[in-house]
Amino acid sequence: MMDLEYAKESFRQYLNHYDRSDDKIMLKEVHTFCVLDAADYICREEKISKEDHELALLIALLHDIGRFEQLKTFHSYDDNLFDHAEFGVKVLFEDGMIRQFIRDDRYDPIIRTAIACHSLYEIPKEVEGRELLHCRIIRDADKLDNFRVKDTEKAEAIFGISAEQVGLEPVSENILNAIREHRCIRRGERTTHMDMWISYLAFIFDLNFPSSFLYIKNQDYMNRNIDRIPYGNPKTKADMEEVRSICNIYIEEKIY
Structure with a gap:
């Protein structure tokens, strides 16, 4: 099963490779944990099963892991310069970092698909079943927190x-x-x-x-x-x- 506290600690250790005093890095760290809270809200309100609820929180924690390297390299959120979702999938699954967050590999296809699809214009039609459920949860949670960011961030920063x-x-x-x-x-x-x-x-x-x-x-x-x-x-x-x-x-x- 999943140990979210273990995953959170591993995530914080990963962030130590970046300048956490940088405004953009800090914004994305805060965003990550707010998306986690939004995913928790959706799962509770929609009465998602305990297993999928835990999995949704892990996906929320990892969904923007590629953003930090993007900000370090380009100091920009522009995915035309750097596809953060694609890089997140690479870091987690090609480089093998996913095992630092969850030891069980049975959920890997769901996690991979959800992260790969979270920032696309729309979910590909071939995605279905539990993968589709988790794509929908993370996309909603991400957008809910985007409204918070736009409500609080200075116009000059946006x-x-x-x-x-x-x-x-x-x-x-x-x-x-x-x-x-x-x-x-x-x-x-x-x-x-x-x-x-x-x-x-x-x-x-x-x-x-x-x-x-x-x-x-x-x-x-x-x-x-x-x-x-x-x-x-x-x-x-x-x-x-x-x-x-x-x-x-x-x-x-x-x-x-």
Whole structure:
């Protein structure tokens, strides 16, 4: 079986290879444990079996293990420069580090698939069964904490410019159409910083569990995230009110 405390201690030892005083490294360390908490919440609310609950927490702990080398090398979250999920799979399974976190190898295919798929635009259609369950749990947990990060992180850290500057930019019509179509937004579709901001809100269209939508509602993350930016552009302000309405209605519909 799994020993999560043993895995956590091994994870902390792994992080000692990196500069944990670096803001980006610290953010990802905090994110990891918040995703673990979000996965725990989903498993409890959805009444996931004890074995799969424990496995989901281990996957949450390891899902971003590739981020730390990415940040050390590039000081950037840009997966066009470095695919952190792919590198995480390499570190854990090709380099054999997975045995430092769990001695039993029977769960390896599930862990590998969940980590490999956690940041893809969508889960590949061939993924099914328990692998699909764990892909859905980690993707939801990751997105739930992304709303927390966007609620607390400074605009300059997210965009490289001030919130006031972001709010002066327009929203591209294709981005608005994606929201109207209830779908996530690909990186290549984004033109402005506002487009990027809306793409984070659109994560709700990839959530899988009613409890995930309830979490967003209870934390009021949709409204709080939208209200963080001062929309100095009147057209942008109007567009964001449309985004708010569509997203909040969608959340309500998915809870029940």
